[in-house]
Amino acid sequence: MNWGHKIIIVFVVFAVGILTLVTKSMRTKIDMVTKDYYAEELKYQQVLDGKKNAGTLSSPVLISQQSEGIAVTFPQELHGTGITGKIKFYRPSDAGMDVEMPLQLSSDGMLVINRQLFHKGNYLVKVQWENGGKPFYQEESFHIN
Structure with missing residues (x-):
């Protein structure tokens, strides 16, 4: 495997990690102290x-x-x-x-x-x-x- 393939793999792993963080943060329930x-x-x-x-x-x-x-x-x-x-x-x-x-x-x-x-x-x-x-x-x- 040459260095070009390794860079692409690193970028793909990074993108998957970012998408996982965004998905988890969107599903997290956040309660305000009061609604008003x-x-x-x-x-x-x-x-x-x-x-x-x-x-x-x-x-x-x-x-x-x-x-x-x-x-x-x-x-x-x-x-x-x-x-x-x-x-x-x-x-x-x-x-x-x-x-x-x-x-x-x-x-x-x-x-x-x-x-x-x-x-x-x-x-x-x-x-x-x-x-x-x-x-x-x-x-x-x-x-x-």
Whole structure:
């Protein structure tokens, strides 16, 4: 085999490698943080205000795992008040595993979420609520076993 054939073989192998990389990259699923990223960015001042207001509470919102599900417990001073808002369990590795629901608290300021809605792994829990016209926001990492 002469050197001309070897150059052609190198070019063919290179072209096949590039086509393989392009094909794999086109098939890779890419999840954005949120679908409406720019609209969320415009509302970020509300998040900052909510974090500041949540810092004034006697204790943070507690999130724990129990046998019946994931328990979300609000501070004592918010029990029985008209809290409206939502909780989102954001799964960074797969947007299809995100869980979002409205806050529907019991009289003792607790929300229990069915464990069957979740897959094992890491979540970023974002709790956003309003009470007395003031926005509140809390965010924390949480691992579900």
